[in-house]
Amino acid sequence: MFRHDSFKHKKLEPEQARVKRNVPTVPEKLYTKCDGCRKMILNSDLKGNLSVCPVCGKHFRISARDRIALVADRGSFTEWDAELTTIDVLEFPGYKEKLESSQLNSGEKEAAITGQARIYSMPCAICAMEPSFMMGSMGAVVGEKVSRLFERATEARLPVVIFTVSGGARMHEGIISLMQMAKTSGAVKRHSDAGLLYIAVLTDPTTGGVTASFAMEADIILAEPDALIGFAGPRVIEQTIRQKLSPGFQHAEFLLEKGFIDMIVPRGELKKTIGQILALHGGSV
Amino acid sequence: MKAWERVQLARAKGRPTARAYIDSLIDGFLELHGDRRFADDKAVIGGIGRFSGMPVTVIALEKGTDTKDKVMRNFGSAHPEGYRKALRLMKQAEKFGRPVICLVDTSGAYCGIGAEERGQGQAIAQNLMEMMGLKTPIISVIIGEGGSGGALALAVADEVWMLENAIYSVISPEGCASILWKDASKNEEAAEKLKLTAQDLLQLEVIEKIIKEHADFRDTLAELKGELIKTIHRLKSINPEELPELRYKRFRKYGAGLGGM
Numbered sequence: 001m002f003r004h005d006s007f008k009h010k011k012l013e014p015e016q017a018r019v020k021r022n023v024p025t026v027p028e029k030l031y032t033k034c035d036g037c038r039k040m041i042l043n044s045d046l047k048g049n050l051s052v053c054p055v056c057g058k059h060f061r062i063s064a065r066d067r068i069a070l071v072a073d074r075g076s077f078t079e080w081d082a083e084l085t086t087i088d089v090l091e092f093p094g095y096k097e098k099l100e101s102s103q104l105n106s107g108e109k110e111a112a113i114t115g116q117a118r119i120y121s122m123p124c125a126i127c128a129m130e131p132s133f134m135m136g137s138m139g140a141v142v143g144e145k146v147s148r149l150f151e152r153a154t155e156a157r158l159p160v161v162i163f164t165v166s167g168g169a170r171m172h173e174g175i176i177s178l179m180q181m182a183k184t185s186g187a188v189k190r191h192s193d194a195g196l197l198y199i200a201v202l203t204d205p206t207t208g209g210v211t212a213s214f215a216m217e218a219d220i221i222l223a224e225p226d227a228l229i230g231f232a233g234p235r236v237i238e239q240t241i242r243q244k245l246s247p248g249f250q251h252a253e254f255l256l257e258k259g260f261i262d263m264i265v266p267r268g269e270l271k272k273t274i275g276q277i278l279a280l281h282g283g284s285v
Numbered sequence: 286m287k288a289w290e291r292v293q294l295a296r297a298k299g300r301p302t303a304r305a306y307i308d309s310l311i312d313g314f315l316e317l318h319g320d321r322r323f324a325d326d327k328a329v330i331g332g333i334g335r336f337s338g339m340p341v342t343v344i345a346l347e348k349g350t351d352t353k354d355k356v357m358r359n360f361g362s363a364h365p366e367g368y369r370k371a372l373r374l375m376k377q378a379e380k381f382g383r384p385v386i387c388l389v390d391t392s393g394a395y396c397g398i399g400a401e402e403r404g405q406g407q408a409i410a411q412n413l414m415e416m417m418g419l420k421t422p423i424i425s426v427i428i429g430e431g432g433s434g435g436a437l438a439l440a441v442a443d444e445v446w447m448l449e450n451a452i453y454s455v456i457s458p459e460g461c462a463s464i465l466w467k468d469a470s471k472n473e474e475a476a477e478k479l480k481l482t483a484q485d486l487l488q489l490e491v492i493e494k495i496i497k498e499h500a501d502f503r504d505t506l507a508e509l510k511g512e513l514i515k516t517i518h519r520l521k522s523i524n525p526e527e528l529p530e531l532r533y534k535r536f537r538k539y540g541a542g543l544g545g546m
Contacts, residue, residue, distance in 0.1 A: 087543055094465075140539070144540055144541060171460075171461050171479075172465075174480050175479075175486060178437055182413050182441045182536040183539055209433075211406030212394075215406070216406050216407040217411070231396070231400070236396050241396075249401070
């Protein structure tokens, strides 16, 4: 199976759907059309280039496991709390089915993976969110895993590295999902007060309740090029202000200019950059 | 009463807004302005005064009363500078050992260009994190609408209460119906399922107390005042150094009972 037929995880825009219909001769499993330059890219080329378009540099969304593999030393990752699953407390209509299809689709139990790893031999607590699981939305499990990650890291005096990708709070869990914002923020605060380092890497998209909690609470905030990062989604803003937004609005470069992230790091340089930061904070080898 | 009816009551025209509570509960209220970084957000009223003889800091989301006032208050939807003003005043309260009373009434943090440019998400996140560590008592009362992160940014408190007909939710019923079911007519069902009423949230242990709404608003105020006096005295008897630990425990419990444990 190719892991980068990312079409499958996304709703087709009318434009994409049209183009897709017009190219029935291209075997879709072999190629992926780049959202950035609209070129058809051979999946093997894409995968060989860390899922970054070799033509235009567009960073495709990648799975949480691929994220961790990208930065962790080979074989160094030990997963924590892998068994945690959601209890549908509110018995929200359609939620059980949605969870099942997301589990099937992503191969994961929930929208965040946490654990311990080494980066250039330096130990850290690590979390990656999963875009193909309800777009990384934060419900009780994501909140719990992130909180436990910080709590364990505080106890073991480890730095934390988190890769965010999230549409925000998971509304199927109602107020309990909102409470996760406070809960995770409290866990970050205690880790921070213990004098420990937290690095967040914001990837496309990072919005809503995750932006308004642990994503923006890091000591050092990195972002991938062109990642959409914001509180409100662009569609909500357009509906509120009744005007079109300019193209770069809420993208990583915009946030850098406005002073809300420390640096933009292309995927190929992430491991090196994170390693440098860890080392500067006394990462023991 | 149906959840949707509560939603209507929480938003009803003529429902007392934060200013009415401040005027009645606080003696000699001095409004303090500005976030010292960008501007003074009029959707957030902050200041100091005496409550039952004791100096307190009050921070409130104000929707406005008449049309002109509503426009000036941006209908109670704060920008980042509003949340930063709130945090500044909370830190000030901590410095001088004053309890903080937050009054929440907002459909949500404002969604607009300026709000994003100035870091709406970062401002809310900062409040959540700093409120978790604040070494002075905080009580938040949701008096009308408690709209998502924009409400939570003033509700990371030692106790959170709601007026009988207030609502508190991660998303508006309308937003939920249109996003999840692509059907805006399902508002009533969404309101029901989101469990956003004071009665539901008391059961879910998201709030500690419901303040009854009496036919005469003065009676409601009297009840609120009585409860505030009791609780502030209780919280003031706790060593301020221990408050963050208790506050963390309060929020730590949400969603801790999961499958696979």
